[in-house]
Amino acid sequence: MLDGLFAIVGTAHVLTEDVDVAAYLEDWTGQYCAPAVAVVRPASTQQVADVVKLCEAHGIAVVPQGGRTGLCGGGVPLVDQPSVVICLTRMNAVRALDAAGRTVTVEAGTVLETLHAAALEHKLIFPLMFGAKGSCTVGGNLSTNAGGSNVVRYGTTRELCLGIEAVMPGGSVINALTGLRKDNTGYDLKDLLIGAEGTLGIITAAVFKLFPEPSARSTAFLSVVSLGAAIEVLNRLQDYTGGGVEAFEYMPQPAVDVICKVFPDTRRPLEGTVTTGILVEVASSRPQDAAELKDGSIRLEAEVMELFAELMEEGLVLDAMLAQSQQQRADLWKMREQILEAITENGPAYHMDISLPLAQIAPFVEAMDPKMSQLGIQPLTVGHLGDGNLHYALSAAQGCDWDSVPLETAKELVFSKLVALRGSFSAEHGIGQSKLPLMTKLKEPAQLAVMQEIKKAFDPKNTMNPGKLIPMGPIKSSAA
Ligand SMILES: Cc1cc2nc3c(=O)[nH]c(=O)nc-3n(C[C@H](O)[C@H](O)[C@H](O)COP(=O)(O)OP(=O)(O)OC[C@H]3O[C@@H](n4cnc5c(N)ncnc54)[C@H](O)[C@@H]3O)c2cc1C
Missing domain, CATH: 3.30.70.2190 (Alpha-Beta Plaits)
Incomplete structure (x- = not known):
């Protein structure tokens, strides 16, 4: 297996020593960390395809990875699943920038801030914006359908994307990098891969919309x-x-x-x-x-x-x-x-990334904050309010001890209110590993069943980032 990987990407780009792989195996939150057979760093779409084929032949899972800023444990291996991490960061070329057509074609491992700079050289902007912009990659942004602070005007990553190139299970490559703004020729595979958190394929490049730089x-x-x-x-x-x-x-x-x-x-x-x-x-x-x-x-x-x-x-x-x-x-x-870092440094907290219809934001906060306070909890809330997204972090109130906070009661209160108000338990960070139990509990069973079928149809051998996003167990008959 390792010899095969060496032959595909070169020995220098197959990492196996503990000291070399450590940083690739732990997620940003520090909550998830597991070993891998190897971490490979391909330089081309063909190399990604060859690695996927090889892993599939050996029954080894592949875990696509970008900048490792994901907050749900999606980009690191599972503890009990032999895996190869495919880190895309060497694939970081701006392949083409069409200033007149206001589009840019970039490879998946391009750091978001690098794309910002490339667009600005042409007095254009790529509007996706948030705190991790100096480390996250556009492949990760697409795979989590990242949001951030400018969604109110420009939409999420999905709305900014015109086309993708991806390696599918089995190693085939789909190239939909046309940049067309209109293309009604069947199912939109790009939209299935966006937000799929690497469970349906590995995105290797994308075409994005650009916008005029504000004066x-x-x-x-x-x-x-x-x-x-x-x-x-x-x-x-x-x-x-x-x-x-x-x-x-x-x-x-x-x-x-x-x-x-x-x-x-x-x-x-x-x-x-x-x-x-x-x-x-x-x-x-x-x-x-x-x-x-x-x-x-x-x-x-x-x-x-x-x-x-x-x-x-x-x-x-x-x-x-x-x-x-x-x-x-x-x-x-x-x-x-700096808010996420500040909350993380401040002490233990349970982070929720929720969304609600705009009209329900005030009723939600006004109902929940006092209830949390009664439980000895101080909510540390920020939010992309313009698009109804709250980061509702529960921390211990002053003078209260985190270990004695009734966290399960608090979660139950918040999530049942959220369900009643028809909100979402994951607005922009995705599901990964950490929100799988919520997916099982709160996602509409009929939608979950279709998602399971899609996963099986695309990836019958369950090679692509297994154990993330889609709970594959039996589905309850109705949502909680
Ligand atoms: C300080 C901070 C602030 C943040 N603020 C926001 C915010 O405001 N809005 C927001 O939406 N997110 C935010 N995030 C979360 C995070 O930055 C995003 O989820 C980001 O899109 C992840 O990109 P990444 O390259 O780091 O992906 P990774 O963490 O490496 O991976 C994330 C997921 O995508 C998959 N993946 C990665 N690359 C590919 C690929 N090429 N093909 C297929 N699957 C792939 C992985 O398997 C994993 O499931 C923040 C994170 C931090 C640390």
Whole structure:
């Protein structure tokens, strides 16, 4: 087996020594770690296909891996399953950038931030944006259908993708890198592979949409009177700017406090207590929005300030801090992007990545926060509020001991409320290993059954990232 791998990718790119493989076998959360037969680092689609064929012939599972920033244990092997990790990071070429057609073709191992830079060279942007951008890869982004802070305007990774190239079970290669915006020629295999977390095939390249670089931006931190009012503020901003809201991030006081505690250099955006803090960014690529007005201000910023003043008069917004420089904008975003690290450093927590219809966000938080408090739990919540996504992390309240927190009771309360409000228990991080029990318990049985059939049809030998995403056991007759 190893000789076969050496022959395909070269001995230097087959890692087997503990010291070499250690970093590839543990996920970002530190919760999942398991051995592998080898970690291979192919340099081409053909090499990926040959490795898949070889592993299948030996009955060994393959685990595709990108930047290992996934938060559900999807990109590392299972403890009891002999596996080869196929790490795609050597496949990192920008194969083509069509500035006129506003598309880019990149290999799966390209780091997200590298793609941002490649687009910017042409005054274009690739809008997928979140804290792990310096390490995650576009293959991982596609496989988890990653979201982040700009979904409110540009959609998830799925909506940004026009085509993919992938190695399927058995080693065949599908090449759908046409970049066509319209192509109704049968089942859309790209959409099956996106969000499949490597269980149906290995994505080796993709074509993405690009967008014009904004010529003006307005970034602010708002204190809004309530979470319900925040949705009204979002809609008013959307109407006023013609859909120009790029990000609308919920950052209530406990989240800001934990960031300031773990990263003491952080400057609080607003004085005093901010119950409903919102980091908002509006952008426009219209040259007239970037025009300098007589008083030296930029038109877009002046207009947004005008709306904030109106919203303050109406009592919806209590206070606002508008970033006055690139540095202030960068500081606001740094604060937002440090939150996961801050919560992780702060102490033990149970992380939930949930989504709800926008109208149900306030009722959910208003019902759950007091209940959590009664159980000795402090929710550390942030969220991509513009798309109804909350990262609801449960931590021990001040003076309470995590080990005595009734976590199962808290989870039961949250998930049953979520089901009642028709929300999702995994908004953007995926399922991997960690959310398989929830998948079994909460996913509609009829949908789960179809997914199992798809998995069996694509991957009858169960070689592709087995034990992730789809629970293969018997399905309950009705969702909990
Ligand atoms: C600080 C931090 C902030 C984050 N913020 C966000 C956020 O705002 N929004 C969000 O959506 N996510 C977020 N994440 C989660 C994570 O960054 C994303 O899930 C990301 O898309 C994973 O990419 P990756 O290259 O690291 O994939 P990996 O972790 O390596 O793999 C993730 C999954 O994709 C599969 N996979 C990887 N590459 C391929 C491929 N080429 N073909 C097939 N399957 C493949 C793996 O098998 C695994 O199941 C965050 C993570 C961190 C650490």
